[in-house]
Amino acid sequence: MPSARIAVIGAGAVGGYFAARAAAAGAEVWLCVRRAFDRLVIVSTGADGGDVEAEVPAEVVTDPAKLPPYGFDWVLLATKAHQIPAVAPWLTAAVGPGTSVAVLQNGVRHAERVAAFAHPDQVLPAVVYINAEAERPGVVRHRAGGVLQVPDVLLAERLAERVLTAGEVRLTEDFATAAWTKLCVNSAANTVTTLTGRRLEVLRRDDVAQLALAIMKEAVAVARADGAEVPDGLPEFTVRRLRGQPPGAGTSMLYDRLAGRRLEHEALIGAVVRIGAEYGVPTPTCVTVLPLLAAISDG
Ligand SMILES: NC(=O)c1ccc[n+]([C@@H]2O[C@H](COP(=O)([O-])OP(=O)(O)OC[C@H]3O[C@@H](n4cnc5c(N)ncnc54)[C@H](OP(=O)(O)O)[C@@H]3O)[C@@H](O)[C@H]2O)c1
Known part of the structure; x- marks a missing residue:
């Protein structure tokens, strides 16, 4: 199967980290941002206690019109919940009939938040377990964790197989x-x-x-x-x-x-x-x- 093409809307702490994981798994990653940066870097703490920087291969775009017209397999939505209205142009441009949308946010009723852009069957809600912080645009400090808890549905398996790994996408029946x-x-x-x-x-x-x-x-x-x-x-x-x-x-x-x-x-x-x-x-x-x-x- 060809590698997945994904758009990350909200390339902050959570979005930046999972963009990096998706790129590591071979996905083609597009970062949809409002403040431009040249490259995404994930900073973590190395064995000697110093900072370790890893650059993420990804396209950075600031204008929804610049997204490729050929459609995305996945959108990872990782803004804060109240920022969804502001990213409506990104969601409109990136979500097509064949796109699945993973909502990587705190709270409940994730699918309702994106109902204007995606059918509930296209939406995978995720509870995020991570400790990360966006230090500035393009720089994410990852302290610990990096797991998505998701409902046990077909989309979850697809996310684990094509974008992340089974260890990062944990299924829950409830x-x-x-x-x-x-x-x-x-x-x-x-x-x-x-x-x-x-x-x-x-x-x-x-x-x-x-x-x-x-x-x-x-x-x-x-x-x-x-x-x-x-x-x-x-x-x-x-x-x-x-x-x-x-x-x-x-x-x-x-x-x-x-x-x-x-x-x-x-x-x-x-x-x-x-x-x-x-x-x-x-x-x-x-x-x-x-x-x-x-x-x-x-x-
Ligand atoms: N961080 C954690 O450790 C953690 C852990 C568990 C759950 N969560 C949850 O995960 C979700 C994401 O949190 P986060 O910590 O990743 O937040 P964050 O670091 O603030 O990232 C949000 C990103 O969305 C971007 N954004 C906002 N409005 C935008 C717009 N109009 N166009 C383009 N980009 C826009 C922000 O860009 P700007 O930089 O330009 O503002 C920022 O990069 C939240 O629901 C949070 O509660 C976070």
């Missing part, structure tokens, strides 16, 4: 539970760090830990109403785990706040409020903190 479990954690961890402007060490305060527990308990109730089998004790276990994180460890929404970028709050905690309302599950703590995050994002 994707809703996988996505909701991560969202329960993110809804609390990202919220308390972003509101306080502090790293995860802030959870060592008992009052902040109580707030995180309240957020997660609401998220768990909504997850269960939505059909996810989130494990018992997840909030308490998560708080204990987060309290033990190394000094300096933060969250993606905190990093966005510190960098003055808009926040992903609608996908991370707005979703709990919205989907809770659909099922009549009360989410008073999430409802209270959501406007604060929105105000920080606007500012």
